Structures are given as structure tokens and as C-alpha cells.
Amino acid sequence: MTSGRPPRADALRNRARVLEVAHEVFAAEGLSVPIDEIARRAGVGAGTVYRHFPTKDALFTAIVVARIDRISARARSLATAGDPGQAFFDFFAYMVAEGIANKGLGEALAGAGVDVEALAAASDQELQRALADLLTRAQRAGAVRDDVGPREVKALMGGCATMERQLGASAPGRITTITCDGLRPPGARTPPG
Amino acid sequence: MTSGRPPRADALRNRARVLEVAHEVFAAEGLSVPIDEIARRAGVGAGTVYRHFPTKDALFTAIVVARIDRISARARSLATAGDPGQAFFDFFAYMVAEGIANKGLGEALAGAGVDVEALAAASDQELQRALADLLTRAQRAGAVRDDVGPREVKALMGGCATMERQLGASAPGRITTITCDGLRPPGARTPPG
DNA sequence: AACTATACGGAACGCCCGCCCCGGTTGTCG
DNA sequence: CGACAACCGGGGCGGGCGTTCCGTATAGTT
Numbered sequence: 001m002t003s004g005r006p007p008r009a010d011a012l013r014n015r016a017r018v019l020e021v022a023h024e025v026f027a028a029e030g031l032s033v034p035i036d037e038i039a040r041r042a043g044v045g046a047g048t049v050y051r052h053f054p055t056k057d058a059l060f061t062a063i064v065v066a067r068i069d070r071i072s073a074r075a076r077s078l079a080t081a082g083d084p085g086q087a088f089f090d091f092f093a094y095m096v097a098e099g100i101a102n103k104g105l106g107e108a109l110a111g112a113g114v115d116v117e118a119l120a121a122a123s124d125q126e127l128q129r130a131l132a133d134l135l136t137r138a139q140r141a142g143a144v145r146d147d148v149g150p151r152e153v154k155a156l157m158g159g160c161a162t163m164e165r166q167l168g169a170s171a172p173g174r175i176t177t178i179t180c181d182g183l184r185p186p187g188a189r190t191p192p193g
Numbered sequence: 194m195t196s197g198r199p200p201r202a203d204a205l206r207n208r209a210r211v212l213e214v215a216h217e218v219f220a221a222e223g224l225s226v227p228i229d230e231i232a233r234r235a236g237v238g239a240g241t242v243y244r245h246f247p248t249k250d251a252l253f254t255a256i257v258v259a260r261i262d263r264i265s266a267r268a269r270s271l272a273t274a275g276d277p278g279q280a281f282f283d284f285f286a287y288m289v290a291e292g293i294a295n296k297g298l299g300e301a302l303a304g305a306g307v308d309v310e311a312l313a314a315a316s317d318q319e320l321q322r323a324l325a326d327l328l329t330r331a332q333r334a335g336a337v338r339d340d341v342g343p344r345e346v347k348a349l350m351g352g353c354a355t356m357e358r359q360l361g362a363s364a365p366g367r368i369t370t371i372t373c374d375g376l377r378p379p380g381a382r383t384p385p386g
Numbered sequence: 387a388a389c390t391a392t393a394c395g396g397a398a399c400g401c402c403c404g405c406c407c408c409g410g411t412t413g414t415c416g
Numbered sequence: 417c418g419a420c421a422a423c424c425g426g427g428g429c430g431g432g433c434g435t436t437c438c439g440t441a442t443a444g445t446t
Binding site: 110145147148149151152155156158159160162163166167170171174175177178179180181182183186 | 303338340341342344345348349351352353355356359360363364367368370371372373374375376379
């Protein structure tokens with residue numbers, strides 16, 4: 001490996017600060033914010049950002065990967081929980097909430113623009129696997145209709161987040177409720193709760 | 194009014210050609226295509242485009258308004274048709290199909306970017322009204338759940354189009370089927386058909 | 387304290403795109 | 417056919433943004 005010497009203290013500090021600020025800004029404003037803006041808010045120069053992350057995509061990817069890893073962990077822990085149906089829909093709601101709270105992540109989940117898929121392929125596949133596991137368990141338990149796959153579910157989660165955000169605070173969760181009801185097998189609507 | 198003289202023949206020809214080409218290109222590639230590209234494909238200069246349409250938004254709005262008017266007409270004609278539930282879901286599927294076939298329209302329906310809403314307010318409200326009519330009829334007939342409004346339905350139609358496009362040809366219509374099932378009142382799933 | 391590798395800041399570059407402008411062309415009317 | 421107004425084309429301007437470069441500052445070491 002090319003580990004010549006430990007990085008300087010200020011370098012690590014700046015790197016962490018850029019990561020932190022970028023996370024907040026991307027979450028609040030989406031991916032379209034200029035790098036200069038992030039640099040400014042972090043109190044560094046644009047060059048510093050590019051030294052730590054060779055490209056804007058790389059910066060964004062680093063953040064998203066971390067986020068996705070956390071989500072995957074959540075999915076795995078839910079997979080072993082009691083009721084498979086409950087676990088699946090809990091995860092669905094969790095993912096949508098995450099997408100609403102984090103605009104940049106939402107855009108990524110909705111497949112908009114960036115080739116995060118390519119760079120974060122490993123991380124994303126991990127999520128895909130965990131989701132597939134959750135889904136098949138729920139399907140075997142008869143809590144989710146059989147004619148859907150992980151790809152459809154993932155798209156639906158991203159879409160729900162986008163739509164909920166678009167509708168704003170009016171009727172919160174309505175879209176997600178409808179979609180979840182649509183995912184249940186015929187004649188298996190759960191009462192409110 | 195300022196109607197001094199009828200426009201020249203070539204002016205009308207170019208205007209029509211620009212409109213036609215812009216429609217195709219926006220439908221195929223979305224709103225992000227440069228004006229220069231549209232001008233090139235139409236065989237005119239960029240200046241010509243801007244003479245007929247003062248702004249890119251104006252060009253796009255002109256196209257979308259025409260499209261929305263057609264859709265509204267369809268909605269109104271369905272409203273008087275036999276089964277209200279059938280009419281509602283027919284329109285839902287029609288709108289989604291339109292959104293899939295027309296990328297630019299889909300982006301507009303999904304509320305992405307352009308302030309078409311502001312410019313096309315009149316036309317859009319017309320659609321809103323027709324949709325609301327269709328919806329309440331279906332709800333009164335017990336074909337659609339009561340806890341949704343036109344805004345949610347409109348968002349769902351746009352979202353379905355986006356998701357279907359994203360998933361490509363694999364599992365066509367799956368997302369729309371799920372969403373429509375979610376829109377039905379509890380315990381009222383229709384068998385395949 | 388002096389020295390050097392490392393890191394910093396921000397000006398500068400290149401590219402894209404919406405929009406404007408002007409010299410040349412072409413339709414139209416007497 | 418000739419003249420004039422309407423219209424055309426495409427080069428150019430301005431602003432935004434991702435990325436690079438280089439003179440300067442500073443952390444770490446002796």
C-alpha cells in the first residue's frame with residue numbers, strides 16, 4: 001500500500017468538516033448545490049474539497065454510501081425480528097422517511113442523475129440483498145403480494161419519498177399508506193394502527 | 194389589439210416546425226435539451242426560436258398546455274361515461290401512459306423544475322377540476338377510498354410515470370397496478386382484467 | 387529556531403447554455 | 417420588377433459551475 005506517512009492534523013480536520021457540511025447541505029438542498037457553496041460553508045477553499053475528493057460525485061458517493069450502509073444494517077436487523085410483514089412495512093416507512101429528510105439521498109434513490117450506482121455498486125447491492133430478504137420473508141408470510149420484486153419495491157420507496165416531499169405537510173404519509181396498501185395481497189388490508 | 198398585418202408565410206411555417214420538433218425532442222429527451230439542439234433539428238437558427246417564443250419556458254409551456262388541454266378533454270369525456278370507477282382508473286392509466294411516453298410532460302407533472310404551474314395555471318386548474326370530478330364520482334360509487342384528494346392522485350400519476358420509466362420494460366405496468374390497488378377501498382380488489 | 391513536505395485558498399480555465407443582436411435574405415405588395 | 421419591411425441565421429455575451437494550478441502558509445521534525 002502507499003501509506004507513506006500519516007496525514008497532517010489540519011487535513012483530517014478539514015476532511016471531516018467538509019464531509020459533515022456536505023452531508024447537511026446535500027440533505028437540505030439536494031445535489032445541485034455548487035461545490036463552492038459547500039467549501040464556503042465549511043470555511044475552506046474549493047481546492048481543499050477537491051484534494052480530499054477527486055470529484056463532486058466522489059464526495060456525494062462517500063456520503064451516500066455511509067447512509068446506505070446504515071440503512072442496510074437496519075434492514076438486516078429487522079429481518080430477524082418477529083413478524084415478517086411488520087418488519088417489511090416498518091422498513092418501507094423508515095426508508096421513505098429517510099428519503100424525505102434527505103433530499104440528496106432521495107434524488108439518488110429516485111435514480112436522478114449521478115452515477116452513484118456505479119461507484120457505490122457494492123454498497124447498493126448490499127442494500128438490494130437485504131431488501132430482497134425482507135421482501136421474500138414477508139411474501140412467504142402472506143403479508144405482501146407475490147407479483148413484485150425488490151426492484152419495484154425500491155422504486156416505490158424512492159417514489160414515495162419524492163411525492164411526499166412534493167405534497168409538503170398536507171396529508172403526511174397518505175401516499176405511503178396508499179402504496180403500502182397496494183403492496184398487500186388482495187383482501188388483506190390492515191386497519192389503522 | 195396589435196394586429197397590424199398577417200405574419201409572413203415562412204414565419205408561420207417555421208413556428209409550426211419549431212413547435213413540432215420541440216414537442217418530439219422534449220418528449221424523447223426531457224426538458225434539459227438545449228434550445229440550440231431544437232433549432233438545429235428544426236433547420237433554423239436559435240434566434241428564430243426566440244423570436245417566436247420569448248423564453249425557453251414559454252416554448253415548453255405552449256407545448257404542455259396543448260397536451261394538458263387534450264388530457265382534460267379526455268377526463269371530461271370519461272366523466273360522463275358509464276361506470277365511475279372504471280372511468281377513474283382508465284384515466285389514471287391513460288395519464289401514466291402519457292407521462293411515460295412524454296418525458297418532458299412527465300417531468301412537468303412530477304413538478305420538476307420549470308414554473309409551468311405559474312404560466313399554465315389556467316390550463317392546469319382545468320385539469321385539476323376534471324380530475325376532482327372524476328375522483329369524487331368514483332368515491333361516491335365506492336370504487337376509490339375516501340381519504341385521498343385530487344392533489345394526491347395527481348402526484349401518484351406523475352410518480353407512477355417516473356417509476357415505470359425508471360424500471361424500463363421489465364415488469365411493465367406493475368407499479369401502476371399496485372398503486373391503483375392501493376387506491377381502492379379496503380377489501381375491494383378487482384381480479385386481473 | 388530552522389527546514390521541508392504537506393496542505394491551503396482562491397483566482398483562473400474551459401465548457402455549457404439561455405438569450406440578444408446585427409448584417410444579410412426573402413416574402414409581399416404596388 | 418423593384419423596394420421595403422419582416423424575418424432569418426448564427427456568432428457573441430453573460431453567468432454558472434466543475435475542475436485545476438500555483439504561490440503561500442503551516443504542521444511536524446530535528
